[in-house]
Amino acid sequence: MTIHAQALLFDNDGTLVSSLASVDRCWTRWATEYGITAEEFARIELHGRPAAEIAADLLPPEIVPQAVARIEDLEVEDVPNGGVHLLPGTRGFLDSLPGDRWAVVTSATRRLAEARLDAVGILPKTLVAADDITRGKPDPEPYLLAARALGVDPAHCVVFEDAPAGLASGRAAGMTTVALTTTHQAHELRADLVIENLSALSALVTEQGVEISLRD
Structure with a gap:
């Protein structure tokens, strides 16, 4: 796939x-x-x-x-x-992406999100936090705001989430959804693709965009 x-x-x-x-x-x-x-x-x-x-x-x-x-x-x-650590596959997957092609969209406040991201050495160019929105997930507003910040049609965005509320937000925004079974079981997650974590995926950057594939 x-x-x-x-x-x-x-x-x-x-x-x-x-x-x-x-x-x-x-x-x-x-x-x-x-x-x-x-x-x-x-x-x-x-x-x-x-x-x-x-x-x-x-x-x-x-x-x-x-x-x-x-x-x-x-x-x-x-x-x-010590209560925050990178999940498997995160570093390698993000490092394979151009910085202007991805964003972090979190329900945490900007202050908290930046503290956690800084602790693990992740520095997104685009961050949408609770401070930036009027309606949180499962409303589509957070993901639509991120798509607008990156200048990309929502239909051409992929959302990566672990929670039902976040996946519902992505679906409502008209985006493809990928669920990670890090906090919920697979049967609780409605998505286009369900994986264990980001180590299951590889990303290939092309002139047309990014191709995301399951690793063999």
């Missing part, structure tokens, strides 16, 4: 890097600080959604801004504690 693209758009957490240990530590502490019960917390989908939306689901509106600032501080401060 070969996928032809003009631009490649990557979610960050769970796609390029793993931050599960950090997320678990920080959100558990945050929930305790704000008096959220384990039962309430267990019902919330954390992965792939902006912190502001998660906080709004759990807390009174008047304290949401303070709570969002608090979880951002906790997660940024936790980055040096």
